[in-house]
Amino acid sequence: MSSGSSLTLDQEVSLTIYALAYGSEGIAKHEGMVVFVPEALPGDTVRVRLTQVKSKFARGEIVELIKPSDKRVQPFCSHASACGGCTWEALEYGEQLEAKRIFVENALVHIGHLKTVTVNPTLKASPQAGYRHKIQIPFQQGSGGVTAGFYAKHTHSVVPVEECPNQPALGNKIFREARALIKQFGYTGYNEISDQGQVRHLVIRLGANTHEALAILVTRERELPRLSEWAAELRQRIPELVGVLQNVNPAKTNVILSSEYRTLFGRAFFFEQLRGLKYRISAESFFQVNPFQMPALAGVVLEAAALTGKETVLDLFCGVGWLTLELARQARWVVGVESVRLAIEDARANAQLNNMNNVEFIAADASAGAAQLRAKGVKPDVVVVDPPRKGCDRSVIDVILRWRPKRIVYVSCNPVTLARDLALMFPRGYALKSAQPVDLFPHTYHVETVACLVRIGEPHVG
Numbered sequence: 001m002s003s004g005s006s007l008t009l010d011q012e013v014s015l016t017i018y019a020l021a022y023g024s025e026g027i028a029k030h031e032g033m034v035v036f037v038p039e040a041l042p043g044d045t046v047r048v049r050l051t052q053v054k055s056k057f058a059r060g061e062i063v064e065l066i067k068p069s070d071k072r073v074q075p076f077c078s079h080a081s082a083c084g085g086c087t088w089e090a091l092e093y094g095e096q097l098e099a100k101r102i103f104v105e106n107a108l109v110h111i112g113h114l115k116t117v118t119v120n121p122t123l124k125a126s127p128q129a130g131y132r133h134k135i136q137i138p139f140q141q142g143s144g145g146v147t148a149g150f151y152a153k154h155t156h157s158v159v160p161v162e163e164c165p166n167q168p169a170l171g172n173k174i175f176r177e178a179r180a181l182i183k184q185f186g187y188t189g190y191n192e193i194s195d196q197g198q199v200r201h202l203v204i205r206l207g208a209n210t211h212e213a214l215a216i217l218v219t220r221e222r223e224l225p226r227l228s229e230w231a232a233e234l235r236q237r238i239p240e241l242v243g244v245l246q247n248v249n250p251a252k253t254n255v256i257l258s259s260e261y262r263t264l265f266g267r268a269f270f271f272e273q274l275r276g277l278k279y280r281i282s283a284e285s286f287f288q289v290n291p292f293q294m295p296a297l298a299g300v301v302l303e304a305a306a307l308t309g310k311e312t313v314l315d316l317f318c319g320v321g322w323l324t325l326e327l328a329r330q331a332r333w334v335v336g337v338e339s340v341r342l343a344i345e346d347a348r349a350n351a352q353l354n355n356m357n358n359v360e361f362i363a364a365d366a367s368a369g370a371a372q373l374r375a376k377g378v379k380p381d382v383v384v385v386d387p388p389r390k391g392c393d394r395s396v397i398d399v400i401l402r403w404r405p406k407r408i409v410y411v412s413c414n415p416v417t418l419a420r421d422l423a424l425m426f427p428r429g430y431a432l433k434s435a436q437p438v439d440l441f442p443h444t445y446h447v448e449t450v451a452c453l454v455r456i457g458e459p460h461v462g
């Protein structure tokens, strides 16, 4: 179908990519029309076939890389061309960092409605490989038997892999041994179309500094023959495994984990250690996938919070409470709120484990927890929020703004929802003091940002 422009579907055009769009497509212009090109990098000259033509933009797939960008590097993963996991491996690392900074800047200008903004250079990750400490590997039933690996780009078909260089060696070893045992025990892989098969995913959680590991086998059915034996054999092969669990997920869904866990061996949690603090993390609880970058992230959050030891702090969306405890080291009292009950149990255990008495945890939805504290007369000086990708509900922002804290520190894994939420705060008496991207996810377009807002004057009424 044609649009107002002269472009038509299936037409081939030559383009030079000038930028990256959030979500890792290259952007080019053809006769004034924006064209998105998956897998193209800034500086590439490409011939594309148009796969979508709309009134305001078009999309095309690369037919020929006419002149590769000088920002291209050789991907270090042998599966890079097929695997949909790390879409930026061919982009030089310094360019990745700058692209992430620009994502945040663009979001704050175009969605956050800021006329001018300075976003700091992205804090680089070290190391840039082997960082992924939560690993989710799909298993499928192919014509030749069970296959396991990662989803091919833009599909749900599995590319079989032997290892992923962005996972630690221990994760790769657990994967290979678990896969060998799944084959040895004769289990079948899941078939998404027929909704048949036994094993759907293997999820691995790792402690970078404790070297403890959990393996979670996600199955469609509850009963698998000799499953306890399978778990014992896996543990025998991997002594670092402190727990082997089953997660039963019978639903026809692409949500990986259900709420039904069974412990097959050991315990249902692992420990991690960071900046002198120890954390218990249950299989169900969120923890950052890149613990190597968590000290840097904590440093940025603490600098933004600017605590003196006298403050009451609220940590909304607190997970197992690692930021809560970091904040509590510098504040008078910190309250963490989190909706996953087990994560709150972890958080309470973590306070005890580290002998910290100036913290309290509430298991509740963020807005209900905040409203509960407000009703009790709690008045935080600083509020930290670290919501999931969809950002904060309007009700959460409303409660925070009614408190008028001196500072709001917004930790975000999605610049789009970050900017949307900050746009609600700017007209109500807050200004952006700093925006610091931190690279937690090298070789992907994902970026973590810490935005610091300070209270300025009175809120606008109406």
Ligand SMILES: C[S@@+](CC[C@H](N)C(=O)[O-])C[C@H]1O[C@@H](n2cnc3c(N)ncnc32)[C@H](O)[C@@H]1O
Binding pocket: 285, 286, 287, 288, 316, 317, 318, 319, 320, 321, 322, 323, 337, 338, 339, 340, 343, 364, 365, 366, 367, 386, 387, 388, 389, 413
């Ligand atoms: C991005 S994680 C951050 C967790 C923690 N700050 C950390 O860095 O480990 C977001 C957390 O918010 C929790 N969560 C999601 N929706 C929530 C809600 N409506 N209310 C409270 N917590 C929620 C998730 O369970 C998860 O632990």
